Amino acid sequence: MDYETLLIHPASDTEPADGIRCLVLNRPEVMNAMNTQMFVDLRNALHELAFDDSLRVLIVTGAGERAFCTGGDLKERGGVSPSTGARNAPMTDACWRRQHQMAEEALLAVKDFPRPVIAAVEGHAHGGGCEMALMCDWIVAGRNAVFSLPEVRRGIMPGGGGIQNLVRAVGARRAKQLLLTARRFSAEQAAIWDMVTTLAEPGQALTVAVAEAREIVLAAPMSVHYAKLAASRGGEVDFHTGYALDIAAYNVLVSSDDRLEGVKAFNEKRLPRWSAR
Missing domain, CATH: 1.10.12 (Lyase 2-enoyl-coa Hydratase; Chain  A, domain 2)
Known part of the structure; x- marks a missing residue:
């Protein structure tokens, strides 16, 4: 099935029979920011993939070289047309909450996915993008990757599981420091704190994630x-x-x-x- 904002295909240098598939967040022109359509596509794709018995490991990554995902599309939420740049009325509170319900369902579908899910992160992973990576079973990140949860500087707070997952990954005190300062941190720092599981050379996160997936598919x-x-x-x-x-x-x-x-x-x-x- 084709999706407007996602690509789904067998991982490079694997056969379909290997069962290792990539789910690519595919809006590289906006650093893979998540708009309403992406949340709909993620929810539908993850539901479909969950019932695919040929799938053994899912790798989530971002299109392009600049970013894994920079979180929610604030231009869409602010009423800016993605095609023309024209300004319309911002999202109403009701529309925002409806969109966020779709985001919650999509992100929980990653966490609760019945097969292993590995995040392969290059470049920027901020806000909902960082939360998406944290929902995966583990994170392989290029050394150039940069993470943050900047929501408090937008008048909101992380709402995609980022708070709970970050506390569990790095400990409560470190998590509160990162959440309340909205500080950016590197993949190498995240690895020291046990949030990132494997560091890869820049541009090699997906290759390393595929190698780890190959180890998984040896098991029952x-x-x-x-x-x-x-x-x-x-x-x-x-x-x-x-x-x-x-x-x-x-x-x-x-x-x-x-x-x-x-x-x-x-x-x-x-x-x-x-x-x-």
Whole structure:
């Protein structure tokens, strides 16, 4: 299916059968700023991809060299026509809230996606773009990448999960410092703080993300799904509740065909042939 503001295709140097796909935020002329259409496209695309059994890993990246995504399109919100530059009435409060509801649904669809999602970040990732990256399972960033959550200087605050994800990624005190100062920070700083998982040379974030995705697809699809689920949900509750979720998922896998195949392949010294059953 084609989308106005997104590109979806197999990752470079992979085959469709590998199941590694790129979702590209595709408005490079405005540094991939998110307008209403992009939120609609993201919500619809992620719903469709979630039910694609051939997909093993999704990599989210931005078109062009300048930016991953610079957040919500403030020109659209301020009533500026993207095609002519003409000024119209700014978005009403009701329209803003309706648009943001779509943004919430799209961003939560990234966090709750049933397969691994890796952000490959080059250049600028600000506001909702930073929040999009934080919603992914982990972030691969070029050393030239720059992040920020500048919303308090626009009279609002991060509303795409950025506050909760940043606190969990870098700790409450660091998160409050970054949120309240709206300070920009580099990929290297983000890596020191454990927000960025892997640093890549400039221009190589997508290549590195694809290499990491290749490691994921060596594993059993059901195992990856349940391990992600247990880590994501278990990290939000106390240890014993999270561990109970681990064991419930573990016992589902014990009864799977892929558990039998994994052990058999190990003993026969060959690569397993997963069936996702």
